[in-house]
Amino acid sequence: MLKSERKQVILSEISRHRVVSLEQLTQVLQTSESTVRRDLDELEGEGKLRRIHGGAESLHSLQEEESNQEKSIKNVHEKQKIAQKAASLIREQEVVFIDAGTTNELLIRELTAKQVTVVTNSIHHATQLVEQQISTVIIGGMVKRSTDASIGGMALNQIGQLNFDKAFLGMNGISEECYSTPDMEEGAIKRAILENAKKTYVLADSSKIGYSSFAKVAPIKRASLITTKNASPLLQLLKEKTEVIEV
Structure with missing residues (x-):
């Protein structure tokens, strides 16, 4: 899978779930954890997601709040x-x-x-x-x-x-x-x-x-x-x- 395709899949997963783990993404993309980490770092640099420990989450507005x-x-x-x-x-x-x-x-x-x-x-x-x-x-x-x-x-x-x-x-x-x-x-x-x-x-x-x-x-x-x-x-x-x- 091309990098651009991987990134699109990652963004689609985050759009659906709001929070995704590295383990989830490696399974969906059928690729290594290090590759997913690099893709997540690039997407965060592009302002499309926020990295968290062990994965990533969608960007929030100042008034957005997750449920318990x-x-x-x-x-x-x-x-x-x-x-x-x-x-x-x-x-x-x-x-x-x-x-x-x-x-x-x-x-x-x-x-x-x-x-x-x-x-x-x-x-x-x-x-x-x-x-x-x-x-x-x-x-x-x-x-x-x-x-x-x-x-x-x-x-x-x-x-x-x-x-x-x-x-x-x-x-x-x-x-x-x-x-x-x-x-x-x-x-x-x-x-x-x-x-x-x-x-x-x-x-x-x-x-x-x-x-x-x-x-x-x-x-x-x-x-x-x-x-x-x-x-x-x-x-x-x-x-x-x-x-x-x-x-």
Whole structure:
């Protein structure tokens, strides 16, 4: 198959699935992984896709957001390591906030401290916490279907009345200057949580580094970042501005 034909097939697969792995593409194209990597690098250089660990994804607009189902299949190994580290930071008797999102779902599964109170804005997370017999407080409000997060005035009201020892937030974008998310209402929720927590950690796999979304949440220095080790020059810059925990 000619290079131009391979590239067209790759773009077609990404258009259909939004996220594709190297393994998927090598099977579809019947070629080597190194050849696929070169094609992906060239297509990224042409501005037609975005490379991620182990594959590629379609380009996003500032307001575009994947559903939890789509996020759950991306960078699972990285997210697992991040979740394990985050869980190790939670101590008995603490009150912690756990944000909606797929990495935070893994965090709940890794919890070893059981004498804690967990506040969450995710119905799905709350169910899992109750099943683990962990004291749980759920934030009400309008439920955003794609992320399973409670948003809106009711949610902001409730968060404003609470204090947290630690908060664990998900973010869609982490640039040199700030954390960001596609949705303004969800961004407001994350800011409120950050303002009411003694210590906040942002859980983000490497695909979020260098990416910006529509709604700015907070300056980088306002939260510690838990992410996976990588050689990104931006990660080195972030270390100069805030605590970065690499796993």
